[in-house]
Structure formats: C-alpha cells, structure tokens
Amino acid sequence: MTDWQEIADKYMMTTYKRLPVTLVRGEGCRLWDDNGKEYLDFFGGHVVVSLGHCHPVVVQAVMDQAMTLMHYSNIVYTTPQLELARLLIDNSCFDRAFFCNSGAEAVEAALKLARKWAKEQRGDAYEVICAENAFHGRTLATVTAGGTERYKAPFTPLPEGFCHVPYNDAAAIEQATSEKTCAVLLEPIQGEGGIVVPDDDYFPRVRAWCDKQNLLLILDEVQTGIGRTGALFGYQHFGIEPDIITLAKGLGGGFPIGAVLTKEHCSVFVPGDHGTTFGGNPLATRVGHAVVKHVLEKDVCGKAARAGEVLGHKLFELEDRFNFITAVRGKGLLWGIEFRRDMAEEVTLACLEGGLIVNNVRPNVLRLSPPLTIGDGELEQGLAVLERVLSTGYELAKTSGPAFEREWVSKDDGASEDM
Numbered sequence: 001m002t003d004w005q006e007i008a009d010k011y012m013m014t015t016y017k018r019l020p021v022t023l024v025r026g027e028g029c030r031l032w033d034d035n036g037k038e039y040l041d042f043f044g045g046h047v048v049v050s051l052g053h054c055h056p057v058v059v060q061a062v063m064d065q066a067m068t069l070m071h072y073s074n075i076v077y078t079t080p081q082l083e084l085a086r087l088l089i090d091n092s093c094f095d096r097a098f099f100c101n102s103g104a105e106a107v108e109a110a111l112k113l114a115r116k117w118a119k120e121q122r123g124d125a126y127e128v129i130c131a132e133n134a135f136h137g138r139t140l141a142t143v144t145a146g147g148t149e150r151y152k153a154p155f156t157p158l159p160e161g162f163c164h165v166p167y168n169d170a171a172a173i174e175q176a177t178s179e180k181t182c183a184v185l186l187e188p189i190q191g192e193g194g195i196v197v198p199d200d201d202y203f204p205r206v207r208a209w210c211d212k213q214n215l216l217l218i219l220d221e222v223q224t225g226i227g228r229t230g231a232l233f234g235y236q237h238f239g240i241e242p243d244i245i246t247l248a249k250g251l252g253g254g255f256p257i258g259a260v261l262t263k264e265h266c267s268v269f270v271p272g273d274h275g276t277t278f279g280g281n282p283l284a285t286r287v288g289h290a291v292v293k294h295v296l297e298k299d300v301c302g303k304a305a306r307a308g309e310v311l312g313h314k315l316f317e318l319e320d321r322f323n324f325i326t327a328v329r330g331k332g333l334l335w336g337i338e339f340r341r342d343m344a345e346e347v348t349l350a351c352l353e354g355g356l357i358v359n360n361v362r363p364n365v366l367r368l369s370p371p372l373t374i375g376d377g378e379l380e381q382g383l384a385v386l387e388r389v390l391s392t393g394y395e396l397a398k399t400s401g402p403a404f405e406r407e408w409v410s411k412d413d414g415a416s417e418d419m
C-alpha cells in the first residue's frame with residue numbers, strides 16, 4: 001500500500017501538523033481512510049463542510065456548472081455570482097456583496113474597504129482595533145489583525161495599523177479608540193481562539209460605541225456564518241447590525257469561496273480598487289448559491305440550533321462528571337470543551353483511534369463542529385466515542401493519580417495549526 005504520509009514528508013512543504021490519517025472518501029457525516037476505516041466527522045475540515053460530505057445538492061451544483069461554464073473573470077457578468085449576491089443580500093442586513101476565494105482574502109478586502117472608507121469619512125484614520133486571541137487568516141495583514149504572537153513573529157516587519165484589546169471587553173475598545181481608529185474587527189464567537197462566546201451585552205455596546213465614534217464594525221463570520229451557530233449569521237444572535245461581514249468556510253459546503261457583505265454607506269470600492277481573478281467565478285458561486293438556498297429552504301439553521309442544544313446538553317453533563325473539564329462553551333454546532341491541562345491533542349488522537357474526528361483547537365480546548373445536517377443517531381454515536389475516551393482518562397485518574405497526568409499531558413504545544 002502507498003505510504004502517503006511518507007510521500008507528504010518528502011514532497012510537501014512542512015506547513016501543517018496533521019493527524020495520522022489519510023482520508024479518501026466522505027458521505028454525510030462519515031469519512032473513510034485509505035485502509036477502509038470509517039470515521040464520524042465532528043470537525044468538518046476546519047468547520048467547512050456545512051451540509052456534510054458530498055451532499056447531493058453540492059455535488060449536483062458542481063457537476064451542472066462544470067458542464068456549463070466553469071470560469072470567467074469579473075471582466076464580464078456571470079449569472080451564478082449575481083444570484084448568490086441577491087440571495088445573501090435578500091437574507092441579511094447588507095446591501096452589496098464582493099466574492100473571493102478564502103476567509104483571509106475576505107478579511108483582507110474588508111480591511112481595505114475600511115481604510116478607503118476612512119480616507120473619505122475620518123480624515124485618514126487607518127487603525128483597526130482587533131481582539132487578543134482572534135484569528136483572521138494568514139496573509140500579512142490578516143495575521144497581523146489576528147491575536148496570536150507566534151503566528152506573527154517570524155514575519156516581521158508587519159503592516160501598521162492594528163491594535164489589540166481583550167475580547168468581550170467593550171470598555172477596552174472604548175479606551176483604545178483614538179483619532180487614528182477607523183474600524184473594529186471582531187469574531188461573533190472566537191473560533192480558533194477556543195470557542196469563546198461573548199456576553200449578550202458585548203456587541204450591543206460595541207455597536208453603540210462605533211455609532212457614536214463613527215467607526216465601522218466589521219464582524220468576521222468566516223467560521224460562524226451560514227448556519228454554524230444556529231442562525232444564518234452569528235450577528236443575528238446579538239440584536240445588532242454590523243457594517244461589514246466576511247464569509248467563507250461553510251458558504252461553499254466544501255468548495256472554496258469567500259465573500260464580503262457590506263452596507264451601502266461603506267461600499268466605497270470603485271473599479272481598480274480591488275479584485276481577484278478567480279473570486280466569484282461561476283463554479284464557486286453556483287455551489288455557494290446551492291448551499292445557501294438549501295440552508296434557507298430546509299431550515300438547516302433551525303435544525304443546527306436543535307442539534308446544538310442536544311450536543312451542548314451532553315457536553316454540560318460531561319463537564320459535571322469529569323473534573324478535568326473546566327468549561328464548555330458554544331452555540332449551534334460550534335462547541336469547545338476546555339480542559340484543566342493541555343490534553344486536547346491526546347483526546348483528539350484517542351477519538352481518532354475510536355473512529356471520531358474532533359479538533360484540538362487549543363492545547364487545552366477541543367472543538368466540535370460537525371456538519372449542520374448531522375442526524376440524532378450520528379450525534380449520539382460520536383458523543384459515545386468522546387465519552388468513552390474521556391472516561392478512560394477518568395478511570396486512569398481515579399486509579400493511578402500521577403499516571404493520569406503523564407497519560408494526558410501533551411509533550412509539546414498540542415494545538416492543531418490554524419489554517
């Protein structure tokens with residue numbers, strides 16, 4: 001049998017720390033490796049596979065559009081792009097859309113938009129207030145906007161114009177605001193930061209401050225958008241309207257696409273300001289349209305919200321039972337389990353062994369983000385594997401004390417690398 005991991009070691013750049021598995025097929029919430037072993041997917045390849053693997057609606061859209069018109073650039077009009085723009089705008093508080101290919105590109109476009117808006121509205125202000133532990137992508141600007149020092153350190157000098165304050169602290173944003181500030185950039189729920197859900201009054205207060213100071217509020221919904229939190233967009237939980245949001249991940253259900261949605265008052269790009277060759281091409285946008293249409297028509301958000309309640313309930317039960325779980329946080333089908341020690345990698349590997357894919361988003365936080373279409377039985381089955389894995393640790397803890405520590409403490413920084 002081909003040793004794909006050896007081939008990766010020899011030919012690939014050493015960019016990613018990977019799980020020791022080679023996946024070859026997926027269907028719904030299930031995946032198979034090159035040995036034919038089956039897994040339940042509670043991760044969705046970094047929170048992407050919103051409708052499950054190879055969902056017929058996604059597959060049909062890919063096939064139909066691939067046989068019709070795969071690519072043309074934005075030098076002409078193409079219909080799938082315009083249909084997706086209309087669908088997103090008609091179902092959000094925004095007025096205009098821009099399409100690109102990834103989350104980082106969407107955030108990059110939003111940052112450029114904010115800077116241009118500020119030149120016209122705020123006398124050359126350019127600084128964006130961001131949150132500690134935020135994640136916005138890996139381009140130079142988005143990695144700078146992110147709040148993880150080790151992702152930035154090798155790439156200095158970084159672009160100017162970003163400052164960081166603690167997340168879920170509106171007063172810190174107020175204090176950090178100066179005449180240089182043009183925008184505030186936040187995730188509705190911090191994803192890569194460890195699934196951090198803000199207090200209910202955080203976004204209303206930030207919105208009010210941005211209104212008072214004439215700042216743009218940009219929400220990065222790359223991870224939370226398109227039903228992930230049980231609403232079409234994360235901002236809808238907080239009773240506010242951002243000026244700009246960014247989307248990617250779940251929008252294409254597995255096909256690469258990114259988007260920026262903006263209110264009319266800050267839709268300031270004119271021809272020549274920004275662009276992308278592939279962004280908004282017929283294939284990607286046809287798939288995006290099929291995904292969003294399906295999500296809306298089949299009440300996928302409602303289903304995700306209900307499944308999320310079941311999932312959350314079970315996780316709180318586990319928190320009550322296992323004293324090494326220090327917190328459980330989440331909304332819809334985006335949940336984090338925080339451990340007292342850095343054991344998330346060990347748990348992830350043990351789950352993999354047991355046929356369940358989960359994600360060690362931080363050394364001490366496990367992320368669960370199954371497809372929004374997950375069935376009750378699959379949810380139960382996956383949770384049973386997780387419970388079994390955690391119980392093994394619990395049994396060890398009861399019987400062997402310090403051995404438990406040795407068993408569960410990871411050897412190095414065990415977090416999976418963010419994309």
Ligand SMILES: Cc1ncc(COP(=O)(O)O)c(C=O)c1O
Nearest residue numbers: 102103104135136137222223419
């Ligand atoms: C909130 C958020 N923004 C941006 C990104 C970057 O997206 P991409 O990896 O598609 O560039 C991510 C990826 O994890 C994300 O979670």
